[in-house]
Amino acid sequence: MAICFLHLLLLPILLLSNLSPSTAQEKLSSFNISYSPWSPTLNRILVSTNSIFAAGFRPLPTNQNLYIFAIWYQNSSDKTIAWSLNGNSTVTSSSSLVISSSGTLELNDSTGKNLWQPTTVDNSPGAGLVLHGNGSLMFGNWDSFKYPTDTILPNQIINGTTLVSKNGKFMFVNSSKLIFNSSNYWDEHTFNILTSDGNITKTDDATPWLSADVGSSRLHRLTLDDDGNLRVYSLDPVLGSWKVVWQVIQELCTIHGTCGENYICMTSNGSNSTTYCVCPPGFRVRNTTAGEVCERAIPLRPRDSKFLRLDFVDFGDDNETQIQVSNFSSCKSGCVSNPSCLAFVFKFDGTETCIQLHRLIYGYWSPATENSMFLRVSDSDTSETNFTSMATKVNTICSTLISLPSPPKESNTTTRNIAILSTLFAFEFLIGFLSFWAFIKKYIKYRDMAQVLGLELLTTGGPKRYSHAELKTATNNFSNVIGHGGFGVVYKGELPDHRIVAVKCLKDVAGGEAEFWAEVTIIARMHHLNLVRMWGFCAEKGQRMLVYEYIPNGSLAHFLFHANRDEHEPGTGTGTGTGTETDTETGSVPVQPRPILDWNVRYRIAQGVARAIAYLHEECLEWVLHCDIKPENILLEDDFCPKVSDFGLSKLTKKEDKVSMSRIRGTRGYLAPEWVKMEPITAKADVYSFGMVLLEIVSGMRNYEFRRSSVDSEEWYFPRWAFEKVYKEMNVDDLLDGRIKHCYDSSVHFEIVDRMVKTAMWCLQDKAEMRPSMGKVTKMLEGTVEITEPAKPTIFYIGDDE
Numbered sequence: 001m002a003i004c005f006l007h008l009l010l011l012p013i014l015l016l017s018n019l020s021p022s023t024a025q026e027k028l029s030s031f032n033i034s035y036s037p038w039s040p041t042l043n044r045i046l047v048s049t050n051s052i053f054a055a056g057f058r059p060l061p062t063n064q065n066l067y068i069f070a071i072w073y074q075n076s077s078d079k080t081i082a083w084s085l086n087g088n089s090t091v092t093s094s095s096s097l098v099i100s101s102s103g104t105l106e107l108n109d110s111t112g113k114n115l116w117q118p119t120t121v122d123n124s125p126g127a128g129l130v131l132h133g134n135g136s137l138m139f140g141n142w143d144s145f146k147y148p149t150d151t152i153l154p155n156q157i158i159n160g161t162t163l164v165s166k167n168g169k170f171m172f173v174n175s176s177k178l179i180f181n182s183s184n185y186w187d188e189h190t191f192n193i194l195t196s197d198g199n200i201t202k203t204d205d206a207t208p209w210l211s212a213d214v215g216s217s218r219l220h221r222l223t224l225d226d227d228g229n230l231r232v233y234s235l236d237p238v239l240g241s242w243k244v245v246w247q248v249i250q251e252l253c254t255i256h257g258t259c260g261e262n263y264i265c266m267t268s269n270g271s272n273s274t275t276y277c278v279c280p281p282g283f284r285v286r287n288t289t290a291g292e293v294c295e296r297a298i299p300l301r302p303r304d305s306k307f308l309r310l311d312f313v314d315f316g317d318d319n320e321t322q323i324q325v326s327n328f329s330s331c332k333s334g335c336v337s338n339p340s341c342l343a344f345v346f347k348f349d350g351t352e353t354c355i356q357l358h359r360l361i362y363g364y365w366s367p368a369t370e371n372s373m374f375l376r377v378s379d380s381d382t383s384e385t386n387f388t389s390m391a392t393k394v395n396t397i398c399s400t401l402i403s404l405p406s407p408p409k410e411s412n413t414t415t416r417n418i419a420i421l422s423t424l425f426a427f428e429f430l431i432g433f434l435s436f437w438a439f440i441k442k443y444i445k446y447r448d449m450a451q452v453l454g455l456e457l458l459t460t461g462g463p464k465r466y467s468h469a470e471l472k473t474a475t476n477n478f479s480n481v482i483g484h485g486g487f488g489v490v491y492k493g494e495l496p497d498h499r500i501v502a503v504k505c506l507k508d509v510a511g512g513e514a515e516f517w518a519e520v521t522i523i524a525r526m527h528h529l530n531l532v533r534m535w536g537f538c539a540e541k542g543q544r545m546l547v548y549e550y551i552p553n554g555s556l557a558h559f560l561f562h563a564n565r566d567e568h569e570p571g572t573g574t575g576t577g578t579g580t581e582t583d584t585e586t587g588s589v590p591v592q593p594r595p596i597l598d599w600n601v602r603y604r605i606a607q608g609v610a611r612a613i614a615y616l617h618e619e620c621l622e623w624v625l626h627c628d629i630k631p632e633n634i635l636l637e638d639d640f641c642p643k644v645s646d647f648g649l650s651k652l653t654k655k656e657d658k659v660s661m662s663r664i665r666g667t668r669g670y671l672a673p674e675w676v677k678m679e680p681i682t683a684k685a686d687v688y689s690f691g692m693v694l695l696e697i698v699s700g701m702r703n704y705e706f707r708r709s710s711v712d713s714e715e716w717y718f719p720r721w722a723f724e725k726v727y728k729e730m731n732v733d734d735l736l737d738g739r740i741k742h743c744y745d746s747s748v749h750f751e752i753v754d755r756m757v758k759t760a761m762w763c764l765q766d767k768a769e770m771r772p773s774m775g776k777v778t779k780m781l782e783g784t785v786e787i788t789e790p791a792k793p794t795i796f797y798i799g800d801d802e
């Protein structure tokens with residue numbers, strides 16, 4: 001009985017395995033007249049001499065009786081198709097590929113029609129259809145490289161061809177334009193070729209785009225995907241799987257047609273990897289036979305004058321009209337009096353830009369739009385706008401224009417605590433009302449900046465190139481030094497358009513000018529609210545300089561540790577930040593007391609920094625480790641919004657310098673144990689450094705100066721001591737910054753401080769693999785995941801080995 005049962009189980013397996021080997025696959029190196037005709041049911045393929053590619057009839061996964069004639073990768077696990085004859089058109093099993101006696105190659109469909117176009121003849125003796133090692137299929141002068149489908153292979157000429165995505169929705173034409181339904185959503189450069197090591201060269205610009213694994217010998221392909229993005233993939237030879245190593249569009253929502261009419265495309269939690277479509281307020285989703293559509297809840301009547309405000313929303317329709325107006329209300333009334341106006345945009349940047357929209361297509365949400373959209377709805381519509389997502393996001397990370405009370409004098413009464421708390425509360429309450437005006441004021445103030453951002457960075461997508469002379473003038477002959485860092489000296493300057501900048505002169509930069517330019521372009525492409533923006537660079541006369549936005553408030557270090565200035569700061573690693581002022585180091589300039597950061601601000605800073613690092617680790621296509629996270633590299637804006645600086649710079653330094661330099665540079669106290677133990681450095685090294693910074697944010701002390709116990713200094717290790725306090729003694733109080741301990745109200749602050757400390761404990765785990773990813777850290781800080789008890793950090797810091 002049991003054997004019988006086993007037999008039944010094995011039967012289908014045996015049948016399956018019997019099927020394929022029974023008719024051994026015939027592998028041709030050339031399909032010539034001796035093999036003609038080739039019917040789809042023959043188990044035959046044409047193989048390239050290097051065995052990488054194969055060509056032949058492939059049944060459709062959905063219908064085994066229909067075939068395409070295709071070229072595919074033999075070594076990829078899903079036998080990825082790189083080309084197919086006539087796009088997706090299929091033939092039945094009664095068709096055949098023949099070489100006629102006259103030497104014509106024909107794909108003879110069942111009606112006798114030749115589908116192999118254009119017609120090709122090769123009369124030479126031994127003529128055959130051959131698949132070359134580079135993936136091109138040739139017969140006579142017919143070459144599959146001239147008729148690509150959705151994929152371009154290395155060294156295949158793109159120019160003069162059109163790629164169409166498999167679903168037929170998107171096109172890439174003239175090697176320069178991405179198109180959906182005749183509307184163009186990308187046209188910044190003209191592609192030349194993809195090189196076999198993963199560069200994409202351009203015809204209009206000497207700097208190639210580099211894929212993340214540039215230089216590797218893996219197989220690369222450039223494909224127009226079904227979501228409308230052009231991506232370079234590289235093949236993992238072991239797993240046989242493809243990995244995205246480059247993509248042309250970073251903000252997927254700017255791809256037209258991602259969402260249907262009236263919808264607004266959003267990216268999940270600010271991440272750029274997945275999109276979803278939201279039907280805006282005043283509209284509703286209705287099921288139709290053709291699927292879901294988003295339509296008005298109440299039809300619009302000509303005189304309706306109600307508008308819902310949608311922050312950071314834009315509709316990508318290019319058929320919009322820009323109107324000259326003098327103020328917001330005339331922009332609004334212009335829309336009301338035009339019955340075809342469905343929405344208007346007014347830019348609060350002082351340009352008085354007023355745009356009317358007549359179609360609500362290609363809508364998306366992105367902080368980069370710097371727009372508010374006013375959506376026209378019926379006067380009887382009662383829906384509330386919930387598109388303030390950016391505003392709430394900004395508020396959780398950086399509340400606008402928070403100003404802090406000055407450091408309290410040494411007196412400590414409950415009444416004053418209550419007074420401070422209620423002032424702060426009243427202040428935060430007021431902010432709600434003031435933020436609109438702050439928004440306008442800020443944008444007028446930064447009008448020039450916004451223009452440059454819009455015109456230079458967002459449109460052309462690259463940093464501006466400055467001449468040495470320009471930067472010399474801007475920095476007043478490099479006279480105003482504002483910092484000395486591991487990467488070089490930082491000067492303050494002012495550009496001709498009055499933007500204040502921090503100019504960083506790099507030392508020990510690896511590689512030539514083109515490589516530098518390419519790297520800088522990548523760094524400049526990283527946009528995040530909590531990363532310092534790079535505006536440009538200079539590569540001239542052997543000099544390498546980077547031009548950053550200037551962050552006025554200086555670094556977090558100055559706010560956290562300034563009261564301890566008399567305790568001498570060791571090392572030279574301080575002040576690397578682009579906006580860091582050295583006044584505290586020189587000591588000659590009297591320093592005005594900086595406000596002491598309150599718990600809410602500290603928590604926001606922690607969250608902002610975590611998000612920025614998570615973005616570097618997880619959301620950039622270029623995988624970026626920071627390698628030097630410390631309070632000096634966290635700059636604070638006027639409103640205490642944190643901005644991480646010096647990211648990506650480790651990529652610019654000479655390879656041989658990297659290890660030794662990092663060991664010295666990655667400032668004492670923040671280095672993960674891997675650095676000292678010479679183990680491989682991964683993203684988890686940044687997580688460790690961030691954990692130290694978190695503890696310092698809470699304690700207001702350098703981790704190596706926080707010695708408040710009888711523990712022998714040789715064995716002192718802050719994380720271990722903190723762990724004992726938090727998990728064994730259950731006494732977080734001992735860790736808190738003494739200067740604001742009196743503001744600590746356990747019912748209000750316990751939750752956030754507890755979260756910061758416990759997250760830090762996970763980040764500071766000895767073993768890299770025990771530490772959470774930066775994305776997880778962000779969630780732990782936010783409180784969206786539970787924080788379990790970590791293992792006790794045990795390593796005591798192996799002194800300074802400089």
Ligand SMILES: *[C@@H]1O[C@H](CO)[C@@H](O)[C@H](O)[C@H]1NC(C)=O
Binds near residue numbers: 051052074075219237
């Ligand atoms: C593909 O696989 C074949 C045999 O399975 C092997 O000889 C060849 O080296 C592989 N090619 C690549 C590029 O991995």
Ligand SMILES: *[C@@H]1O[C@H](CO)[C@@H](O)[C@H](O)[C@H]1NC(C)=O
Binds near residue numbers: 100110
């Ligand atoms: C094409 O197929 C038709 C019908 O199957 C047949 O009559 C004709 O001879 C074929 N043509 C060639 C060139 O083989």
Ligand SMILES: *[C@@H]1O[C@H](CO)[C@@H](O)[C@H](O)[C@H]1NC(C)=O
Binds near residue numbers: 034125127
């Ligand atoms: C076709 O190719 C095979 C080997 O690839 C060869 O042996 C044969 O002679 C060729 N036939 C003709 C007619 O050239």
Ligand SMILES: *[C@@H]1O[C@H](CO)[C@@H](O)[C@H](O)[C@H]1NC(C)=O
Binds near residue numbers: 181
């Ligand atoms: C394409 O555009 C036309 C008019 O420009 C429009 O009528 C049609 O619905 C659009 N198709 C899609 C799929 O968006």
Ligand SMILES: *[C@@H]1O[C@H](CO)[C@@H](O)[C@H](O)[C@H]1NC(C)=O
Binds near residue numbers: 268269784
């Ligand atoms: C986004 O964040 C929310 C909570 O803030 C979470 O519930 C949701 O799963 C997140 N979505 C993604 C795609 O990460």
Ligand SMILES: *[C@@H]1O[C@H](CO)[C@@H](O)[C@H](O)[C@H]1NC(C)=O
Binds near residue numbers: 321359
């Ligand atoms: C573009 O807008 C104008 C009015 O501004 C309108 O007449 C025209 O039909 C629009 N074109 C499309 C394709 O919607």
Ligand SMILES: *[C@@H]1O[C@H](CO)[C@@H](O)[C@H](O)[C@H]1NC(C)=O
Binds near residue numbers: 387388
């Ligand atoms: C706004 O509310 C609608 C309906 O409740 C919801 O579907 C949509 O996701 C919300 N949008 C945002 C940005 O939260």
